[in-house]
Amino acid sequence: xxxxxxxxxxxxxxxxxxxxxxxxxxxxxxxxxxxxxxxxxxxxxxxxxxxxxxxxxxxxxxxxxxxxxxxxxxxxxxxxxxxxxxxxxxxxxxxxxxxxxxxxxxxxxxxxxxxxxxxxxxxxxxxxxxxxxxxxxxxxxxxxxxxxxxxxxxxxxxxxxxxxxxxxxxxxxxxxxxxxxxxxxxxxxxxxxxxxxxxxxxxxxxxxxxxxxxxxxxxxxxxxxxxxxxxxxxxxxxxxxxxxxxxxxxxxxxxxxxxxxxxxxxxxxxxxxxxxxxxxxxxxxxxxxxxxxxxxxxxxxxxxxxxxxxxxxxxxxxxxxxxxxxxxxxxxxxxxxxxxxxxxxxxxxxxxxxxxxxxxxxxxxxxxxxxx
Ligand code: SF4
Ligand code: SF4
Numbered sequence: 496x497x498x499x500x501x502x503x504x505x506x507x508x509x510x511x512x513x514x515x516x517x518x519x520x521x522x523x524x525x526x527x528x529x530x531x532x533x534x535x536x537x538x539x540x541x542x543x544x545x546x547x548x549x550x551x552x553x554x555x556x557x558x559x560x561x562x563x564x565x566x567x568x569x570x571x572x573x574x575x576x577x578x579x580x581x582x583x584x585x586x587x588x589x590x591x592x593x594x595x596x597x598x599x600x601x602x603x604x605x606x607x608x609x610x611x612x613x614x615x616x617x618x619x620x621x622x623x624x625x626x627x628x629x630x631x632x633x634x635x636x637x638x639x640x641x642x643x644x645x646x647x648x649x650x651x652x653x654x655x656x657x658x659x660x661x662x663x664x665x666x667x668x669x670x671x672x673x674x675x676x677x678x679x680x681x682x683x684x685x686x687x688x689x690x691x692x693x694x695x696x697x698x699x700x701x702x703x704x705x706x707x708x709x710x711x712x713x714x715x716x717x718x719x720x721x722x723x724x725x726x727x728x729x730x731x732x733x734x735x736x737x738x739x740x741x742x743x744x745x746x747x748x749x750x751x752x753x754x755x756x757x758x759x760x761x762x763x764x765x766x767x768x769x770x771x772x773x774x775x776x777x778x779x780x781x782x783x784x785x786x787x788x789x790x791x792x793x794x795x796x797x798x799x800x801x802x803x804x805x806x807x808x809x810x811x812x813x814x815x816x817x818x819x820x821x822x823x824x825x826x827x828x829x830x831x832x833x834x835x836x837x838x839x840x841x842x843x844x845x846x847x848x849x850x851x852x853x854x855x856x857x858x859x860x861x862x863x864x865x866x867x
Contacts, residue, residue, distance in 0.1 A: 506694055513708075517708055527614065527615045528618055537555075537564065538550055539580055557848040582772070586635070590795045597789050627773050629837075631645070656677035669735070741828055767800075770849045773831075774839075800820075
């Protein structure tokens with residue numbers, strides 16, 4: 496697992512022509528290497544063995560309710576910023592078997608089904624997704640009751656961050672201080688320049704890998720170029736979320752008429768929760784076999800936008816779409832802070848892109864904070 500530590504003070508320089516050796520070094524270290532690969536007009540996390548598996552020659556164009564890949568001749572390896580999947584699923588699995596329950600004569604036996612460990616290196620994790628994972632850690636690894644299923648998966652991750660060189664119109668990490676440069680929570684962080692990568696370590700595991708890479712010392716001019724690139728990326732972000740008045744201002748907006756307006760557009764499809772790197776709602780389902788001898792209990796991702804999610808003890812506490820959108824936004828930006836000491840939004844912009852009707856929380860929040 497990636498401890499939150501300060502990055503190493505001495506980054507190295509890796510020529511782009513040597514990037515295959517970087518992937519090979521991860522595989523030689525026993526890691527299954529995964530990165531964002533082209534799939535069905537977007538990108539999804541999948542196995543990466545060769546440099547050519549990366550989506551080189553493509554970039555993503557994102558707007559509210561719209562995602563497209565476009566060809567580019569930039570030659571950069573990590574020009575596609577993100578797709579619908581964050582790295583959440585590698586620690587908090589979409590479907591996690593918890594127990595197998597088996598009947599034996601007049602008794603039964605319940606056996607926990609902890610996941611089998613598999614060392615996995617995630618190549619190209621964005622700063623906002625690292626921040627999202629840190630939020631998940633707060634939820635699932637709380638001191639007294641760490642979740643053993645999450646903890647097992649999380650311990651096997653080796654996180655290779657990529658500092659963003661371009662921001663999407665939907666990004667607003669800079670306003671939440673969660674990007675575009677990875678600050679913590681990574682094993683290695685890459686900054687892609689035109690002909691080389693700057694690589695710095697952020698954990699002991701990362702520092703141990705560095706000597707196995709064909710690195711040259713990083714000249715001052717490259718460090719300055721990397722800083723300038725990150726600053727330009729932050730400055731290019733046009734969306735932002737102002738947190739100064741939160742959480743109280745959002746609690747005070749509980750009866751604001753804007754909730755009705757957004758509810759009139761919202762389809763309650765749950766896309767925003769499925770793509771969000773911090774949403775952690777889940778349900779538990781029991782799947783019995785046909786002869787009643789064996790059942791599996793599993794944890795599955797759930798969404799606060801479904802009718803069933805608000806059903807508690809014979810009553811639905813969020814029967815209307817308005818109730819559910821209000822619950823989602825208020826939890827993300829207000830009660831999450833009370834609950835976990837941090838915002839539930841890391842500014843990745845996915846909920847804006849993947850909302851089929853283009854509902855945009857960076858528009859909704861200021862509208863809700865205006866007096867009706
Ligand atoms: S609420 Fe939206 S922008 Fe914020 S972290 Fe979740 S998906 Fe990303
Ligand atoms: S806000 Fe958009 S993505 Fe979320 S439930 Fe409503 S329609 Fe679906």
